[in-house]
Amino acid sequence: AAELKALRKGMRVGQELRSRVISIGFTDPDPTRAAMVANTFARLYIDDLAKRRQAADRLELTSIVAALPGVQRDLAAATDRLEKYRLSHGAVDQGAADNAAKETAELSQQISLSKADLSATESRLQHIQELRKEGASVASLAQAIRSPALADLAARQANDTADKNLSDAINREIEQETARLAAEASIYRAQIAALESRKNVLDAVVADTAGRLSGLRAL
Numbered sequence: 642a643a644e645l646k647a648l649r650k651g652m653r654v655g656q657e658l659r660s661r662v663i664s665i666g667f668t669d670p671d672p673t674r675a676a677m678v679a680n681t682f683a684r685l686y687i688d689d690l691a692k693r694r695q696a697a698d699r700l701e702l703t704s705i706v707a708a709l710p711g712v713q714r715d716l717a718a719a720t721d722r723l724e725k726y727r728l729s730h731g732a733v734d735q736g737a738a739d740n741a742a743k744e745t746a747e748l749s750q751q752i753s754l755s756k757a758d759l760s761a762t763e764s765r766l767q768h769i770q771e772l773r774k775e776g777a778s779v780a781s782l783a784q785a786i787r788s789p790a791l792a793d794l795a796a797r798q799a800n801d802t803a804d805k806n807l808s809d810a811i812n813r814e815i816e817q818e819t820a821r822l823a824a825e826a827s828i829y830r831a832q833i834a835a836l837e838s839r840k841n842v843l844d845a846v847v848a849d850t851a852g853r854l855s856g857l858r859a860l
Contacts, residue, residue: 651675652682692790703821710831748840752833759829766822779811786818 653666665683669675769785779798783791791814798807 648678651678654682695790699821703824707824707828710828710835714831714835742843745840745843748836748843752836752840755829755833755836759826759833762822762826762829766819766826769819769822773815782815786815786822788814788818790814791818 648667651668653664653668655664656662657664663686665679665686667675667679667682669678765785769782772782772785779791779795783789783795791811794807794811794814798804798811801807
């Protein structure tokens with residue numbers, strides 16, 4: 642308690658005039674100790690700001706990524722309606738057929754890449770779940786999840802195994818990262834479904850146009 646009181650008494654925190662710069666100082670008879678305390682507080686403050694920004698950025702990125710499948714579905718649906726209209730009204734367009742064939746090839750490649758990403762994400766999830774069942778160390782989980790934040794928590798826990806707040810923070814980080822990976826897998830599945838649906842429509846366009854052109858040549 643006395644040490645905490647001394648810290649509060651010696652600590653000085655202020656904001657520079659007309660700026661967003663924050664100054665941190667500490668008064669102590671020992672200049673070296675004063676500098677060390679002030680620098681430690683400054684580093685902790687910067688680390689806390691960085692973690693808050695990372696959390697906010699992660700939340701925003703998750704929101705954007707989660708919205709992507711819906712945008713892709715809307716775009717694919719609009720394009721599909723156009724192609725179906727052409728089919729139902731007998732419009733024959735060799736240029737459109739060529740474009741459809743080219744897009745079909747590109748879609749096939751995108752589908753393959755998305756399936757590879759999905760497989761990799763599902764494998765990571767399965768590996769993480771197996772590690773948790775086996776009671777693997779937090780460091781091993783951090784490596785599997787690829788989470789610097791979890792790795793930092795694991796290092797801190799190694800020095801203080803009795804800290805319950807630290808254990809709770811570790812569990813939250815594991816759950817959040819696992820949920821994020823599961824969400825990524827769901828996004829890949831939705832993406833694959835949308836791409837395959839689009840490809841099916843284009844396949845029909847190419848086949849129908851080829852048939853119509855063949856009929857015209859026969860005439």
